[in-house]
Amino acid sequence: xxxxxxxxxxxxxxxxxxxxxxxxxxxxxxxxxxxxxxxxxxxxxxxxxxxxxxxxxxxxxxxxxxxxxxxxxxxxxxxxxxxxxxxxxxxxxxxxxxxxxxxxxxxxxxxxxxxxxxxxxxxxxxxxxxxxxxxxxxxxxxxxxxxxxxxxxxxxxxxxxxxxxxxxxxxxxxxxxxxxxxxxxxxxxxxxxxxxxxxxxxxxxxxxxxxxxxxxxxxxxxxxxxxxxxxxxxxxxxxxxxxxxxxxxxxxxxxxxxxxxxxxxxxxxxxxxxxxxxxxxxxxxxxxxxx
Amino acid sequence: xxxxxxxxxxxxxxxxxxxxxxxxxxxxxxxxxxxxxxxxxxxxxxxxxxxxxxxxxxxxxxxxxxxxxxxxxxxxxxxxxxxxxxxxxxxxxxxxxxxxxxxxxxxxxxxxxxxxxxxxxxxxxxxxxxxxxxxxxxxxxxxxxxxxxxxxxxxxxxxxxxxxxxxxxxxxxxxxxxxxxxxxxxxxxxxxxxxxxxxxxxxxxxxxxxxxxxxxxxxxxxxxxxxxxxxxxxxxxxxxxxxxxxxxxxxxxxxxxxxxxxxxxxxxxxxxxxxxxxxxxxxxxxxxxxxxxxxxxxxxxxxxxxxxxxxxxxxxxxxxxxxxxxxxxxx
Numbered sequence: 001x002x003x004x005x006x007x008x009x010x011x012x013x014x015x016x017x018x019x020x021x022x023x024x025x026x027x028x029x030x031x032x033x034x035x036x037x038x039x040x041x042x043x044x045x046x047x048x049x050x051x052x053x054x055x056x057x058x059x060x061x062x063x064x065x066x067x068x069x070x071x072x073x074x075x076x077x078x079x080x081x082x083x084x085x086x087x088x089x090x091x092x093x094x095x096x097x098x099x100x101x102x103x104x105x106x107x108x109x110x111x112x113x114x115x116x117x118x119x120x121x122x123x124x125x126x127x128x129x130x131x132x133x134x135x136x137x138x139x140x141x142x143x144x145x146x147x148x149x150x151x152x153x154x155x156x157x158x159x160x161x162x163x164x165x166x167x168x169x170x171x172x173x174x175x176x177x178x179x180x181x182x183x184x185x186x187x188x189x190x191x192x193x194x195x196x197x198x199x200x201x202x203x204x205x206x207x208x209x210x211x212x213x214x215x216x217x218x219x220x221x222x223x224x225x226x227x228x229x230x231x232x233x234x235x236x237x238x239x240x241x242x243x244x245x246x247x248x249x250x251x252x253x254x255x256x257x258x259x260x261x262x263x264x265x266x267x268x269x270x271x272x273x274x275x276x277x278x279x280x281x282x283x284x285x286x287x288x289x290x291x
Numbered sequence: 292x293x294x295x296x297x298x299x300x301x302x303x304x305x306x307x308x309x310x311x312x313x314x315x316x317x318x319x320x321x322x323x324x325x326x327x328x329x330x331x332x333x334x335x336x337x338x339x340x341x342x343x344x345x346x347x348x349x350x351x352x353x354x355x356x357x358x359x360x361x362x363x364x365x366x367x368x369x370x371x372x373x374x375x376x377x378x379x380x381x382x383x384x385x386x387x388x389x390x391x392x393x394x395x396x397x398x399x400x401x402x403x404x405x406x407x408x409x410x411x412x413x414x415x416x417x418x419x420x421x422x423x424x425x426x427x428x429x430x431x432x433x434x435x436x437x438x439x440x441x442x443x444x445x446x447x448x449x450x451x452x453x454x455x456x457x458x459x460x461x462x463x464x465x466x467x468x469x470x471x472x473x474x475x476x477x478x479x480x481x482x483x484x485x486x487x488x489x490x491x492x493x494x495x496x497x498x499x500x501x502x503x504x505x506x507x508x509x510x511x512x513x514x515x516x517x518x519x520x521x522x523x524x525x526x527x528x529x530x531x532x533x534x535x536x537x538x539x540x541x542x543x544x545x546x547x548x549x550x551x552x553x554x555x556x557x558x559x560x561x562x563x564x565x566x567x568x569x570x571x572x573x574x575x576x577x578x579x580x581x582x583x584x585x586x587x588x589x590x591x592x593x594x595x596x597x598x599x600x601x602x603x604x605x606x607x608x609x610x611x612x613x614x615x616x617x618x619x620x621x622x
Contacts, residue, residue, distance in 0.1 A: 039420045100423055105596045106599075108553070108596025109593055109600060110596070111596075112595070112596055229431075231427060235428065268439075269435045273432070
C-alpha cells in the first residue's frame with residue numbers, strides 16, 4: 001500500500017462525484033418509499049433512461065446538455081406517471097414485496113428493451129463546451145464538469161430537502177407519509193399525490209442520468225450496477241430522514257474514493273462492508289427512525 | 292390481501308394429511324409426485340438430458356428458495372451467492388483438490404450453509420423490504436469478491452471439472468448415469484421439502500410467517516427459527532449449484548451474479564409461492580423460455596421482465612397457487 005496524500009485527496013474528490021449520484025438516487029428512493037411503501041427497483045433503470053434520453057435528444061434533435069437537463073426529467077417524470085397509474089397503483093393494498101417484484105420486472109423489461117434497440121455497448125456523450133477544461137486544485141487537476149456534478153448534485157438534493165421540509169407542499173407530503181387516511185379526510189387528493197411523488201422521484205433519477213451521461217458510459221447496465229450500491233446506501237442511512245440519505249450518499253462516495261486510493265481491490269466492496277457493520281451496530285441505519 | 296393472508300389458504304391440518312398417504316404426501320400431492328416421477332423417466336427419451344438436468348438443478352434451487360419465501364415469509368435477493376459459491380467450491384475442490392463426486396458436492400453444500408449463516412446473522416436483523424435489499428447487497432459483495440479472487444478464474448471460471456463417479460461404482464461421465472442420479476436427487480428433494488414443511492419445525496416457520504409477534508409470544512425464538520430456515524435454504528441452494536457445476540463441468544461468474552438470484556425469485560413466483568410443486572412448474576416454464584429465446588439475445592431479459600410484471604399483476608399466486616384456490620386443495 002502506498003500512502004500518497006495527493007492521490008488520496010484526488011480520489012476522494014472523484015469519489016464525491018459518485019457520492020452525488022448516490023445522494024440523488026437514494027433521495028428519490030427514500031421519498032418514494034416513504035409515501036408509497038414501494039422499493040422502486042426500477043430506480044436505476046430510470047437513471048439509465050435519463051442518460052439515454054439525453055443521448056437521443058442530442059443525436060436525433062441536436063438538443064444539447066443544458067436543455068436536456070430540463071427536458072429529460074420532464075420526460076422521465078411523465079413516464080413515471082404512466083407507470084404509477086397503470087402498474088404500481090393496483091398494488092398498494094398488497095404486501096410491499098409485490099411492489100418490489102413488480103418494479104424488478106419493470107426494470108428487466110425496460111433494460112431488455114434498451115438492449116434490443118441500442119445493443120449492449122456504451123455510447124458516447126460529450127461534455128458541454130462551457131464545462132470543458134480543468135482547475136488545478138494543487139493536489140490534482142479537477143475537470144470542471146466533475147466539479148459541476150458535485151455542486152449541482154448537492155444543490156439539487158438540498159433544494160428537494162428544502163421543498164419537503166419548508167414548504168406547504170412538503171408539509172402535506174410529510175403528513176401523507178405519516179397518515180394518508182387522515183390527510184385524505186382533510187380533502188387532499190392523496191392518489192394524485194402518490195402519482196406525482198413517484199414521478200418526482202424518478203425524475204430525480206432522470207436528472208442524475210443526464211448528469212452521468214458525459215462521465216459514465218451510456219449503456220443499458222449502468223442503472224442496475226448503481227442501484228444495488230444505492231440500496232446499500234439506503235440501508236446504511238436508514239430511510240427515516242431525507243437529510244440523512246443525502247449525507248450518507250456523499251459520505252460513502254468519499255469513502256469509496258479513499259479506498260480506491262489506499263486499497264483499490266476493496267473499493268467495490270467497501271460500501272457493502274460498511275452496511276454489514278452498520279447493521280450489526282445500529283440495525284435501523286444511521287439516521288433511521290425506530291421501527 | 293397480503294402475502295401472509297394468501298398463505299393462510301393452505302389447509303390447516305397437515306398432520307391429518309400426512310398420516311394417511313405414502314411418502315408423507317397428501318392425496319393431491321401424491322398424484323402430482325407420481326406425475327413428476329413419470330415425467331422424469333420419460334423426458335430424457337424426448338428431450339436433451341443435459342437440458343433436463345439443468346432444469347432439475349434449478350428446481351432444487353427454487354425449492355430451497357421457496358422454503359424461505361413461501362414457508363418462512365422472508366424474501367431473499369441474495370441466493371445467487373449460495374448457488375454460485377456452492378458451484379465454485381464444488382468445481383474447485385473437484386478440479387484442484389482431487390475431491391470425488393460426493394466430497395465435492397458436500398463441499399459446495401457446506402459452503403452454501405456457512406455463507407447462509409453469515410448472511411442470515413446480518414440480514415435477519417431487519418425484515419421485509421430491508422431484508423430483500425440487505426441480501427441483495429451482500430450477494431453483490433460476494434460477486435465482487437469472486438470477480439477479483441484468483442481462485443474463481445475470473446471471466447474464464449473454473450473449467451474442466453471432473454464428474455467422477457458415484458461411490459466409486461457408477462461412472463458419471465456417462466450422461467445417462469448422471470441423468471438418473473440427478474433425477475433421483477430431484478425426486479428426493481421434493482419428498483424432503485414436503486417433509487420439512489409438514490414437520491413441527493415447518494409448522495413453526497409457517498406460524499412465524501403468518502404472525503411473528505404471536506409466534507414470539509408463544510415462546511418460540513423467532514430469530515433462531517428464521518436463521519435456521521435461512522441456513523437450510525442456503526445449504527440446499529449451494530448443493531443445487533454444486534450439482535450444476537458437476538453436470539456442466541464449469542462454474543462461472545454468471546452463477547454468483549444477480550441474474551441467478553432473480554431467476555430463483557421468478558421461478559418461485561411463476562410456479563406459486565408456498566407450493567411444493569410450484570418450483571418444478573416454474574423452472575420448466577422459465578428455463579424453457581430462456582432456452583428457446585436464447586438465440587434472440589436481449590429478448591430473454593425483456594420477456595422475463597414482462598412475465599414478472601404479468602404474474603405480479605394477474606397471477607400473483609403463481610400457476611399452482613391459482614389451481615390450488617380453484618380446486619381448494621394444496622399442491
